[in-house]
Amino acid sequence: MSVLVYAEQNEGVCRKPAFEAVTFARHTADLLGTNCIALTIGNPSNASELGSYGATEVRNISLGWSHFDNLVYAKAIADMAGEVNANVVVLGHSGQGRALAGRLAIRLQAGLVSAVNSLPELVENLIVRKSVYSGKAIASVMVKSPRSVFTIQGNSIPPAKKGTPVEVVEANVTLEESQIKVQTLASESGAISLPDAELVVSGGRGFKGPENWGILEELAEALGAATACSRPVADSGWRPHHEHVGQTGVAIRPNLYIAIGISGAIQHLGGVNNSKTIVVINKDPEAPFFKAADYGVVGDLFEVVPRLTEAVKKHKSG
Amino acid sequence: MKLLVCISKTPDTTAKISFINDNTTFNTEGVQYIMNPYDEWYALVKALEIKEKAGGTVTLIHVGPKNNETIIRKGLAIGADDAIRIDKDPVDSLDVATQIANAVQDENYDIIFTGKETIEFNNSEVGSMLSELLQLPFVSYATKMDVQDNLARLTRDAGGHEEQVEVTLPILVSASKGLAEQRIPNMRGIMMAKSKALKVVEPVSVESRSEIIAFETPELRSSCTLVDPENMDELVRLLHEEAKVI
Ligand SMILES: Cc1cc2nc3c(=O)[nH]c(=O)nc-3n(C[C@H](O)[C@H](O)[C@H](O)COP(=O)(O)OP(=O)(O)OC[C@H]3O[C@@H](n4cnc5c(N)ncnc54)[C@H](O)[C@@H]3O)c2cc1C
Numbered sequence: 001m002s003v004l005v006y007a008e009q010n011e012g013v014c015r016k017p018a019f020e021a022v023t024f025a026r027h028t029a030d031l032l033g034t035n036c037i038a039l040t041i042g043n044p045s046n047a048s049e050l051g052s053y054g055a056t057e058v059r060n061i062s063l064g065w066s067h068f069d070n071l072v073y074a075k076a077i078a079d080m081a082g083e084v085n086a087n088v089v090v091l092g093h094s095g096q097g098r099a100l101a102g103r104l105a106i107r108l109q110a111g112l113v114s115a116v117n118s119l120p121e122l123v124e125n126l127i128v129r130k131s132v133y134s135g136k137a138i139a140s141v142m143v144k145s146p147r148s149v150f151t152i153q154g155n156s157i158p159p160a161k162k163g164t165p166v167e168v169v170e171a172n173v174t175l176e177e178s179q180i181k182v183q184t185l186a187s188e189s190g191a192i193s194l195p196d197a198e199l200v201v202s203g204g205r206g207f208k209g210p211e212n213w214g215i216l217e218e219l220a221e222a223l224g225a226a227t228a229c230s231r232p233v234a235d236s237g238w239r240p241h242h243e244h245v246g247q248t249g250v251a252i253r254p255n256l257y258i259a260i261g262i263s264g265a266i267q268h269l270g271g272v273n274n275s276k277t278i279v280v281i282n283k284d285p286e287a288p289f290f291k292a293a294d295y296g297v298v299g300d301l302f303e304v305v306p307r308l309t310e311a312v313k314k315h316k317s318g
Numbered sequence: 319m320k321l322l323v324c325i326s327k328t329p330d331t332t333a334k335i336s337f338i339n340d341n342t343t344f345n346t347e348g349v350q351y352i353m354n355p356y357d358e359w360y361a362l363v364k365a366l367e368i369k370e371k372a373g374g375t376v377t378l379i380h381v382g383p384k385n386n387e388t389i390i391r392k393g394l395a396i397g398a399d400d401a402i403r404i405d406k407d408p409v410d411s412l413d414v415a416t417q418i419a420n421a422v423q424d425e426n427y428d429i430i431f432t433g434k435e436t437i438e439f440n441n442s443e444v445g446s447m448l449s450e451l452l453q454l455p456f457v458s459y460a461t462k463m464d465v466q467d468n469l470a471r472l473t474r475d476a477g478g479h480e481e482q483v484e485v486t487l488p489i490l491v492s493a494s495k496g497l498a499e500q501r502i503p504n505m506r507g508i509m510m511a512k513s514k515a516l517k518v519v520e521p522v523s524v525e526s527r528s529e530i531i532a533f534e535t536p537e538l539r540s541s542c543t544l545v546d547p548e549n550m551d552e553l554v555r556l557l558h559e560e561a562k563v564i
Contacts, residue, residue: 307548
């Protein structure tokens with residue numbers, strides 16, 4: 001028996017989502033009184049650091065590695081799960097994790113719970129919590145089968161240090177040849193990925209047009225925040241689709257969400273209401289968003305936002 | 319080209335969310351249902367675009383009881399040719415994926431579409447499970463797609479960047495925003511939908527491996543602290559000292 005965690009890499013390095021998944025996996029292993037084994041694919045440079053978050057072993061698959069193909073990866077991870085006799089498999093709730101999780105649940109005949117946002121409890125069976133109905137409710141889900149697969153929602157489980165770096169061992173598993181050809185398009189290297197971001201600055205129709213986004217970007221840069229937008233903004237082509245947050249866009253749960261010139265429609269709130277702190281800047285004191293906010297500024301965004309950027313810069317330099 | 323689109327229903331985005339039976343069951347009273355937007359706006363329309371170019375048929379498949387047929391008829395009104403309904407109120411994603419796999423495994427569809435996720439559970443589970451059950455290559459979160467003969471070229475959202483993927487049919491694709499533009503059914507479509515074939519299939523038995531044991535509703539934010547728009551230093555101070563987020 002063991003807990004296997006697939007620690008995903010991003011541009012050659014394991015990042016926060018991997019450490020969050022390992023933290024969850026180690027906690028689960030402690031509950032079950034078993035080992036937490038981390039698996040990496042393609043030799044991320046800092047794989048041994050997974051030991052510092054509680055992985056007792058780190059194994060890496062390099063044989064046959066090229067691009068991500070969920071069919072090939074799922075088979076390799078399932079083979080690995082068989083080899084270490086894993087009864088729990090943990091992944092991040094990332095694009096990769098989601099594409100793999102369903103496949104793994106079928107291969108391993110495991111119960112699957114996706115987008116888990118709490119550490120597990122053990123009451124005969126494992127019980128975890130997740131957000132449902134667009135953040136309007138939380139469900140407690142119990143796994144009923146002997147094996148389980150979990151994907152971990154980003155920014156939900158703070159990575160916790162436990163243990164020390166461990167030596168990375170090459171795994172006894174090969175990746176099969178992929179039947180799909182993949183080419184990476186202009187990667188916005190350095191840009192902060194929205195689902196993983198801790199701070200997010202978001203703009204709505206109140207900005208009047210794409211030419212006015214400069215002040216929002218300056219605020220985001222001063223804070224080190226990712227940028228987002230409301231749906232009509234993306235639909236009008238003012239901003240790229242991947243910035244669209246809400247019920248029919250990306251769901252996020254950053255520590256800080258600053259909504260500027262966004263009215264706060266129910267479908268928008270559905271994707272952001274799990275943010276820890278919400279700031280709303282809107283010139284209309286009746287805007288529904290104020291009811292969902294922790295801090296509100298009633299004012300013209302074209303004046304307030306540059307002022308806020310200055311205040312942030314002053315704070316950072318002082 | 320034989321195309322299949324998996325469609326799901328979901329509570330209307332403005333539906334009031336509450337629970338009954340000691341918070342173990344979703345309260346459906348007064349809730350209006352819609353076709354899941356990712357299925358309707360992107361998956362179905364892309365399938366129709368491919369058919370319009372290459373010829374073929376677009377079939378809808380839905381796992382659900384008879385009263386969900388309004389959603390299926392809407393899909394037919396938008397332009398699908400026929401539909402299959404598996405007669406069961408599904409309990410989870412495994413149920414949905416297994417029912418669909420069982421119904422279509424001998425049908426040799428060239429492309430099977432799902433939406434990226436349903437907007438009520440955001441699980442993204444069905445596409446991945448179904449591709450494993452049918453042993454098909456799976457391109458998730460497709461934002462662009464073009465098919466030439468036997469070859470599909472897709473762009474997929476890989477979280478932070480995009481990837482271009484080339485893959486030989488048959489495949490399974492999950493549709494994300496950008497893949498197509500929403501179509502509104504017209505009167506002619508609505509009339510024609512009434513006479514299109516809707517086949518009802520009996521379900522197979524599936525043993526569930528997980529169960530929702532309780533729901534709770536999160537605490538609402540207590541109240542909003544208003545900050546003077548002239549004094550953004552104060553907002554920064556609050557975010558730093560009180561909220562401790564910067
Ligand atoms: C099925 C469905 C799904 C949907 N999914 C989503 C979704 O996922 N995400 C989403 O965002 N929307 C979604 N919507 C749309 C949603 O209902 C709203 O229409 C949308 O969120 C409104 O965007 P907005 O707040 O940018 O624009 P508006 O509602 O037009 O609000 C603009 C705001 O800017 C303020 N403003 C204007 N000028 C200034 C100024 N100078 N200074 C300060 N404030 C100013 C105004 O007071 C107003 O509150 C969905 C709708 C449907 C029907």
